[in-house]
Amino acid sequence: MSEIKPILSALTRSKTGAILLVMQIAITLALVSNAMSIVADRAEKINQTTGYDEQGIISYTLLTYDKDTDIPKQFKEDIRQLKALDGVIDALAVSSIPLSRSGGSRTLSTDPEEHSGKTADSGYIRANHHVIGALGLTINEGRDFAQSDVIYGRDGDYPSVGIVSREVADKLFGKGNGLNETVYSGDDAFKIIGIIDTLKSQWPRSKMGNSLIFLPIEEALTYQKFIVKTTPQKRAQVIKQIEPLLLDLDRGRVVMNIKGLDTSKADTYAGDTLMIRMLIAIVVFLVIITALGIFGLTHFNISKRTKQIGTRRALGARKSTIFKYFLLENLLVTALGVVIGGVGALVLGRELMGHYSVPPLETSAVLITAMMMLLMSFIAVYSPARRAANISPSVATRSI
Structure with missing residues (x-):
């Protein structure tokens, strides 16, 4: 936990990128959780037993x-x-x-x-x-x-x-x-x-x-x-x-x-099937864009701090310490986005339920989506963090 203070200090110095990423994660979580709730509801209706052969x-x-x-x-x-x-x-x-x-x-x-x-x-x-x-x-x-x-x-x-x-x-x-x-x-x-x-x-x-x-x-x-x-x-x-x-x-x-x-049934539910496909496509697109945002911000921070990383390595910091630093930094940004996005998801869910025929958004759906976002962010930051950990002290100290 001793790394939290320097991480917050570093994020404060380049807060624009961090704020944009927090907003992106929050918006993605709010939209994805509601979209997947609608997808689950529509899929359940399509797959209901009709009684007929x-x-x-x-x-x-x-x-x-x-x-x-x-x-x-x-x-x-x-x-x-x-x-x-x-x-x-x-x-x-x-x-x-x-x-x-x-x-x-x-x-x-x-x-x-x-x-x-x-x-x-x-x-x-x-x-x-x-x-x-x-x-x-x-x-x-x-x-x-x-x-x-x-x-x-x-x-x-x-x-x-x-x-x-x-x-x-x-x-x-x-x-x-x-x-x-x-x-x-x-x-x-x-x-x-x-x-x-x-x-x-x-x-x-x-x-x-x-x-x-x-x-x-x-x-x-x-x-x-x-x-x-x-x-x-x-x-x-x-x-x-x-x-x-x-x-x-x-x-x-x-x-x-x-x-x-079965064809008559498929024709009847064609609108729901199309909605499911569109929402899944939107979810995949949002998740990919958010993952790229996390990857890009981490990569940018590493490039910007190459000399600092090299200095820490020269002073005896282990590779695992550098690796954990960037994982923790990403976790803090993602967690803030998840908290804001979770609240936004519930508010958006109530609005959708009030204006359209959609089921109420369950808190469990938001929590599951939040866990998926945290996992996705870990995967996105893993490669840049490994790259940072592998920076040689001698190369870093010669960089400008």
Whole structure:
């Protein structure tokens, strides 16, 4: 610790460089800690379990423009032919595709008078009794749809039963409840016969991300979406076969947006993925610039003090003493920057949380970033400090 006073004296004599480096370290710490907190939050959301068999599901859309086509009959033939393909397990029409950012939503209530009971907004998917199995979902409470539950066409009666996500049931009836309860939506009502714990809606990034209901309604429309359940190993092969097969069966239509469910998920989270990449690039850039700043300042100080270093060596100072001197000098500068940056990081985190949809910055994240900054500064100063320690006393005393 006897070195601290001369170090402070030396930094005071060339304070401009030290102050700039402290500011650089502080700004880097504040930005990096908040950026990495956002990256961790976005990555966690992207990697959340959706409940679906993402690797085994294909979705596509059919637009039938031939007015002479008997659409219900044609769809039955389509599904029969699709199921005959190698690797296909099931196929059916649905009102919307999970994770696709497109579909319908409804306000659900525990009371026929919406404003009198508890309410919850939820996405919905209409499909026949095969939908739960085709999507690879698991019913945790209650039962699956039976064929007798299915209503055919929009003009039929409203179905008497439905399957909901756990979040919908919890919002309406309290945590752990909801099975066999009646849910109201406008003039319609259905009984909850099944609850699925892990289930993402069409909009996984929204407030309705975990709110979804399935209604046993089978439709055959001119603009209709479908899902095809396959074995993961055969999915790529089946994707190539779908369009030729369907157009061979009926040329009076267009087949669109054939893709795997994992691709739909990737498209939905494309903005988050881009943000993660940009923030990581910014973090790497800032860390490199800061490391170069530490390296440059230390190198400059060594060049400026060559004669002084040589004099100390001539007076008996060991190489390890010179090496430790510059490590300690760098540690003091970095520590001051880390302290200022830590406070700045927490202030910036609160501001970001207040103005944008970002999670609160944890103190642990700031501490981890601070440790990384200290490690980075040690690595950056190691080579210049070794160079200073290796200065020969005879060479140093001849320098000007």
